[in-house]
Amino acid sequence: MKKHPFTDATIEQTYDHEHPWRTYFSLFRGDRRRLVLALIMYVIKAAPVWTLPIYIGFVVDQVVSAAAPGGVFSWEPLVWPSVGMIVLNLQNIVTHTLFARLLSVALRNMEASIRMAQVRRLQQLSLHFHSHHSAGTLQNKILRDVENLTNLTNNLVNSVFPAVVTITIAIALTLAKAPVLTLLFVVLAPLALLLQRAFSRPLKKNNTAFRKNLEAMNSRVLEMIEMAPVTRAHGLEEVEVEKMGRQFAEVQKQGLRLDLTVAWFGASAWVTFMTAQVLALLVMASLAGARVITAGDVLLFQSYFTSLIGALNALLNLLPDLAKGRDSIASMAEILECPDLEQNKNKTVLVKVQGGFVAEDLRFQYPGVEVSALDRVRFAVNPGETIAVVGESGSGKSTLMQLLIGFYRPTQGRLLLDGQDMAELDLRTYRRFLSVVPQQTLLFHGTVRDNLTYGLSGISDVQLWQVLERAWAAEFVGQLPEGLGADLGVHGGTLSGGQRQRLAIARALLRDPRVLILDEATSALDLQSEREVQKAIGEASRGRTTFLVAHRLSTIRDAHRVFVMKNGQIVESGSQATLLTREGEFSRLARLNV
Numbered sequence: 001m002k003k004h005p006f007t008d009a010t011i012e013q014t015y016d017h018e019h020p021w022r023t024y025f026s027l028f029r030g031d032r033r034r035l036v037l038a039l040i041m042y043v044i045k046a047a048p049v050w051t052l053p054i055y056i057g058f059v060v061d062q063v064v065s066a067a068a069p070g071g072v073f074s075w076e077p078l079v080w081p082s083v084g085m086i087v088l089n090l091q092n093i094v095t096h097t098l099f100a101r102l103l104s105v106a107l108r109n110m111e112a113s114i115r116m117a118q119v120r121r122l123q124q125l126s127l128h129f130h131s132h133h134s135a136g137t138l139q140n141k142i143l144r145d146v147e148n149l150t151n152l153t154n155n156l157v158n159s160v161f162p163a164v165v166t167i168t169i170a171i172a173l174t175l176a177k178a179p180v181l182t183l184l185f186v187v188l189a190p191l192a193l194l195l196q197r198a199f200s201r202p203l204k205k206n207n208t209a210f211r212k213n214l215e216a217m218n219s220r221v222l223e224m225i226e227m228a229p230v231t232r233a234h235g236l237e238e239v240e241v242e243k244m245g246r247q248f249a250e251v252q253k254q255g256l257r258l259d260l261t262v263a264w265f266g267a268s269a270w271v272t273f274m275t276a277q278v279l280a281l282l283v284m285a286s287l288a289g290a291r292v293i294t295a296g297d298v299l300l301f302q303s304y305f306t307s308l309i310g311a312l313n314a315l316l317n318l319l320p321d322l323a324k325g326r327d328s329i330a331s332m333a334e335i336l337e338c339p340d341l342e343q344n345k346n347k348t349v350l351v352k353v354q355g356g357f358v359a360e361d362l363r364f365q366y367p368g369v370e371v372s373a374l375d376r377v378r379f380a381v382n383p384g385e386t387i388a389v390v391g392e393s394g395s396g397k398s399t400l401m402q403l404l405i406g407f408y409r410p411t412q413g414r415l416l417l418d419g420q421d422m423a424e425l426d427l428r429t430y431r432r433f434l435s436v437v438p439q440q441t442l443l444f445h446g447t448v449r450d451n452l453t454y455g456l457s458g459i460s461d462v463q464l465w466q467v468l469e470r471a472w473a474a475e476f477v478g479q480l481p482e483g484l485g486a487d488l489g490v491h492g493g494t495l496s497g498g499q500r501q502r503l504a505i506a507r508a509l510l511r512d513p514r515v516l517i518l519d520e521a522t523s524a525l526d527l528q529s530e531r532e533v534q535k536a537i538g539e540a541s542r543g544r545t546t547f548l549v550a551h552r553l554s555t556i557r558d559a560h561r562v563f564v565m566k567n568g569q570i571v572e573s574g575s576q577a578t579l580l581t582r583e584g585e586f587s588r589l590a591r592l593n594v
């Protein structure tokens with residue numbers, strides 16, 4: 001299968017919202033030949049439109065000549081011009097089909113490539129970026145903004161290009177037959193330019209405001225859907241409806257403002273050009289009366305003048321789409337030009353991981369937050385050791401896990417993996433040896449098998465059932481109507497919280513990782529299930545480094561050591577038995593857990 005040139009990182013490397021039109025045309029770099037052929041097909045297929053006024057003018061002159069005193073009508077001069085017009089009409093079937101195919105392929109390639117570029121970039125951007133951009137906003141950039149560029153391209157090819165050809169033909173024929181009439185055409189250009197300058201700024205301003213309101217609305221709609229159980233549980237339906245009503249009203253208000261601006265612009269252009277058309281007809285009538293041009297020429301020039309008016313009007317009516325396209329390019333730049341990337345290029349590729357970690361005065365501070373989430377954290381973890389991390393909410397446990405995964409980089413200090421600074425490693429290769437079971441279970445719409453084998457191939461059903469047994473999930477999966485082939489619904493909605501958590505643990509164990517991170521992995525389980533899963537985790541952690549974040553101290557009994565965190569620091573460290581003999585933070589937490 002031929003690889004499209006934009007399946008690589010070309011778009012991300014060349015995207016520049018400061019030069020929107022250069023960026024726009026670069027999106028078709030791999031399809032420029034196809035677009036040129038499409039334009040050639042358009043010229044051929046539309047040839048009857050541009051030759052019809054000449055044919056009509058010729059026929060009218062023949063009729064007027066025959067109607068004059070002593071004139072005789074003859075079919076002979078009309079035969080070949082008429083045959084030529086019929087042939088030109090027939091060729092439209094083939095050339096229009098070729099044009100549509102060439103344009104469609106180029107457009108679909110552009111859509112797919114720029115959407116893929118955004119998806120690729122989103123996979124590279126840091127969690128800080130994702131935490132500051134709602135799913136609705138990002139979805140809008142991938143779907144609606146790309147659709148705006150598609151609409152712009154269709155209008156450029158189907159409106160602007162024909163308009164340019166029409167203007168060229170009209171001026172060329174007028175210069176050849178009646179040069180004085182070109183003055184009428186020349187007068188229209190400044191009028192069009194004045195209208196464009198008058199409306200370009202308000203159109204750009206209103207388009208940007210409308211897009212931002214639309215993105216905010218999309219985000220609120222997604223949030224409303226996700227929060228529906230909470231809303232219903234607290235009887236807040238009317239409050240949520242009122243909030244959405246205010247959001248919709250804001251979009252309606254801004255949309256109305258944009259529509260009125262477009263309407264004023266369109267009406268102004270229409271009145272200007274229709275008035276010019278009336279004046280042009282009067283001028284041509286006077287020239288025909290003075291025998292400077294013939295009656296057929298009046299029809300010919302009026303047809304071309306009408307086409308010219310339509311062409312200029314089409315160019316001006318495209319201004320709102322140009323504003324949308326420019327705004328969409330700027331909008332997508334928030335993804336494609338964001339520098340907040342995880343840089344892995346030219347860094348050390350890992351082919352094996354033992355799982356030893358050393359933290360040297362780790363400090364991490366979230367952007368815009370004065371207090372450090374982690375402050376002078378030091379520890380050393382041996383390969384194969386199981387470390388429990390405990391502490392109250394906000395003590396820094398989850399932040400430390402994010403650093404161990406490599407999602408965040410230390411603000412100060414170093415984190416070493418097997419003696420190598422993680423800042424110098426290709427973290428993508430490290431994560432092949434890592435499995436994470438987060439507190440919020442993440443399942444996608446698909447079957448049990450799809451969710452377990454995500455990113456893996458060649459996994460047999462026997463292996464799946466074995467790992468389900470170890471995660472205490474085989475029993476409930478076996479009771480599902482289709483077993484491993486059962487559809488779990490959106491986000492695994494057909495399962496209970498505990499069942500979803502056990503599937504997430506099974507998915508992690510299936511990867512046989514060298515480093516295993518379980519962030520409150522048993523929080524959604526009942527006591528019986530928790531005990532069984534703990535046995536599985538104890539067995540699975542054997543021979544690999546495991547970090548176990550927990551609030552319930554009953555879940556950490558098999559840990560080799562416990563890190564007790566408070567205010568972003570490890571305030572205590574040691575075995576659970578040793579820490580219980582001290583009057584410290586761990587003992588206090590233990591008493592609270594009773």
